Structures are given as C-alpha cells and as structure tokens.
Amino acid sequence: MVITRGFTGRPRRDRLPGDLGRRLPPGQYDAGDEWPVLTAEATPHLVPEQHTLTVDGAVEQPHTWTWHDLHTLPHSSYAGAIHCVTTWSRFGTTFTGVSLDELWRVVRPRPEAAYLLAHATTGYTTNLPLEDVTGEKAWVVWAADGRPLPPDHGGPLRLLVPHLYFWKSAKWVTRLELLTTDRPGFWEQNGYHDRGDPWLEQRYQGDP
Ligand SMILES: Nc1nc2c(c(=O)[nH]1)N[C@H]1C(S)=C(S)[C@@H](COP(=O)(O)O)O[C@H]1N2
Numbered sequence: 001m002v003i004t005r006g007f008t009g010r011p012r013r014d015r016l017p018g019d020l021g022r023r024l025p026p027g028q029y030d031a032g033d034e035w036p037v038l039t040a041e042a043t044p045h046l047v048p049e050q051h052t053l054t055v056d057g058a059v060e061q062p063h064t065w066t067w068h069d070l071h072t073l074p075h076s077s078y079a080g081a082i083h084c085v086t087t088w089s090r091f092g093t094t095f096t097g098v099s100l101d102e103l104w105r106v107v108r109p110r111p112e113a114a115y116l117l118a119h120a121t122t123g124y125t126t127n128l129p130l131e132d133v134t135g136e137k138a139w140v141v142w143a144a145d146g147r148p149l150p151p152d153h154g155g156p157l158r159l160l161v162p163h164l165y166f167w168k169s170a171k172w173v174t175r176l177e178l179l180t181t182d183r184p185g186f187w188e189q190n191g192y193h194d195r196g197d198p199w200l201e202q203r204y205q206g207d208p
C-alpha cells in the first residue's frame, strides 16, 4: 500500500498546501470533528459487491472494473483536508482506494483527452480537467478512516479530488468519461465555477 505524503515524508507544498499547518483556504472554517453530508439527491443504497466502475470515452481501451477487480489494483491513501464550497473544511480524514493513475494505466487516455466527466449512479455529474485528476492527486475511494465509506458519504465508491472544492468529488461514482472538450456537470451548469480551486476561491462562475 502506498501512502500519499500528506503529513509524513517530504512535504509536497505544490500539491497539498492545506495539510501543512492545517491551513484554511480563504473564506473557509474548520468544521473540527463534524463531517456534514451534502447531497442534492436521495442517498442510493447500493450493494458494494455489485458496484462497478467504467472508464470510457477518449481512451484506447474502455474498461469496466467489478468491485472485486477494483480491489486487486494497487491501493493508496490520502490523509488530509477536504473543502466544501459552503465554507466548511475538514482536516485529517484518511481515505483509501485507487489513484486514477492506476486506471489510466489500463485504459490509456488518448492524446486528445483533456477533460473528465464523472457520473454517479444517481445522475449527478461533475467535470474536471484531466490534469487535475492525473499525477497521484485524485482517487476513487471505498474507505474513510479505515471503515467502509458510509452510503451518505458516497459509499460504496466515490471520487476524491481533495485539492479542489468537494463538489468535484462525486459520490456513488460509477463512470468516468474522458472527453476531448469540456462539458459542465450538475453544479457547474448551476452557476458554480468550472474548476473550483479553493486556494483561488473559485466558487462561482465569474470568479477568477
Ligand atoms: N452524487 C453526488 N456527489 C456529490 C454531491 C451530490 O450532491 N451528489 N455533493 C457534492 C458536494 S457539494 C460535497 S460538499 C460533497 C459532500 O460529501 P459528503 O456528503 O461526504 O460530505 O459531495 C459532493 N459529491
């Protein structure tokens, strides 16, 4: 198991500034032990063993992982902060899963692939530049603090992109669609920023 160097080892100031000294991005507060649930739709109750993840679109080799197959990929963990656009941040949660880089090794994104649209079983979507989810900074995760991810928090499987606002971390993720042109997701169509960097306070469309 690979542990991402959030707290230990050589600090990666470029990647995880929020984890160093518990720094808060501008306009955020520390929610402490609270982990609010923020969901636009009703929580689906999915059977983990029947859950699958498909990566398709602008890739050489589309692939669907069963729950079992997904767990045979090299695991990694992220220990650090998450930042919701509604202004709460939470520090020190440890998430475990598989980095998207491991999925890219199998599907091989085409050279023209530039964006990702993540789809949840519920129809929720969110879009991300491919460079924001490549290079050991985005994961699909099934555990938080050593326990299976609870359904309300996106279990059995959610996306985790902790360096961007948490709406980018789609809960109940089942499909990652690689795109050559950007396609706004659910909140992005509803006035939220296309990229959502909390350090730049990219909350709404029109923010820098
Ligand atoms: N499918 C789905 N994923 C989602 C959301 C949602 O409404 N539906 N909300 C997003 C938002 S705004 C936040 S802050 C986080 C909240 O995750 P949590 O409920 O585990 O705190 O999930 C993100 N992923």
Ligand SMILES: [Mo]
Pocket: 038, 084, 085, 086, 166, 167
């Ligand atoms: Mo959020």
